[in-house]
Amino acid sequence: MPTSLFPTTSAPPSRRRAAPSPADPAINDKALAVHARLSPVYACPIPYFHSLDPLSELVSSLLSHRTRNAESGRAFKALRARFPDWEAVIDAAVPEIQAAIAGVTWPELKAPRIREVLLAVRERCGSLDLAFLGAMDVAAARAWLEAIPGIGPKTSAAVLSFSTLRMPALPVDSHHHRVAQRLGLIGARIDVGPSHAILRAQLPADWSAQDLYDNHEILMLHGQQVCHHRRPACGRCVLVDLCPSAAAGAREP
Numbered sequence: 126m127p128t129s130l131f132p133t134t135s136a137p138p139s140r141r142r143a144a145p146s147p148a149d150p151a152i153n154d155k156a157l158a159v160h161a162r163l164s165p166v167y168a169c170p171i172p173y174f175h176s177l178d179p180l181s182e183l184v185s186s187l188l189s190h191r192t193r194n195a196e197s198g199r200a201f202k203a204l205r206a207r208f209p210d211w212e213a214v215i216d217a218a219v220p221e222i223q224a225a226i227a228g229v230t231w232p233e234l235k236a237p238r239i240r241e242v243l244l245a246v247r248e249r250c251g252s253l254d255l256a257f258l259g260a261m262d263v264a265a266a267r268a269w270l271e272a273i274p275g276i277g278p279k280t281s282a283a284v285l286s287f288s289t290l291r292m293p294a295l296p297v298d299s300h301h302h303r304v305a306q307r308l309g310l311i312g313a314r315i316d317v318g319p320s321h322a323i324l325r326a327q328l329p330a331d332w333s334a335q336d337l338y339d340n341h342e343i344l345m346l347h348g349q350q351v352c353h354h355r356r357p358a359c360g361r362c363v364l365v366d367l368c369p370s371a372a373a374g375a376r377e378p
């Protein structure tokens with residue numbers, strides 16, 4: 126499966142090959158308990174933050190890698206303002222694209238990557254339109270996207286979930302991944318890529334697109350607002366009794 130071609134701080138190859146754990150009913154129950162506990166805290170159902178067509182969502186997702194939402198959002202708007210359509214981005218010189226997206230991390234890598242991905246889409250389906258993915262099941266649509274170099278599980282899930290396709294796919298970003306690891310939903314050696322399949326399998330197969338979107342959003346928001354990277358605020362975390370990583374003393378009244 127192709128992986129991101131951007132620089133990464135992820136685990137070395139021996140760690141990235143870690144296989145998904147076998148299904149464990151207790152872990153599935155915990156995943157559901159976490160969802161039930163966090164849903165009222167973050168006011169589910171959460172409104173979708175984008176209404177982009179799937180190809181635009183793909184470009185937006187490529188821009189967002191290791192970049193704050195506000196900066197990738199500005200870069201996306203700048204790209205749309207500078208070029209009339211995605212065909213024009215394919216026809217453009219890479220430095221022109223790079224100039225438009227200068228605010229994101231690694232614009233010198235993302236500019237050629239975006240152009241190459243757009244070219245690959247046009248070559249593989251004959252047009253710059255990914256609406257046909259909506260007629261496929263999620264696994265097939267993800268496989269179609271991930272066959273393009275530079276598109277990994279996070280991007281494919283984001284395209285299917287966040288775009289106007291509104292398909293039941295579960296994206297996992299770095300916050301979501303960190304909280305899931307601390308809660309013991311995934312092992313410490315499971316990288317973001319393989320965590321997608323494991324975390325999705327812990328949730329009911331018949332969950333709707335909104336259910337899975339909410340699951341991603343609440344774990345991401347919890348990582349941003351409570352389970353911080355450096356100093357998790359365990360003392361005010363509603364998951365403290367479920368969490369093997371809770372800081373010493375956080376469980377005390």
Ligand code: SF4
Pocket residue numbers: 304307308351352353357358359360362363364365368369370371372375
């Ligand atoms: S108890 Fe602490 S480590 Fe566990 S999820 Fe909450 S904030 Fe994160």
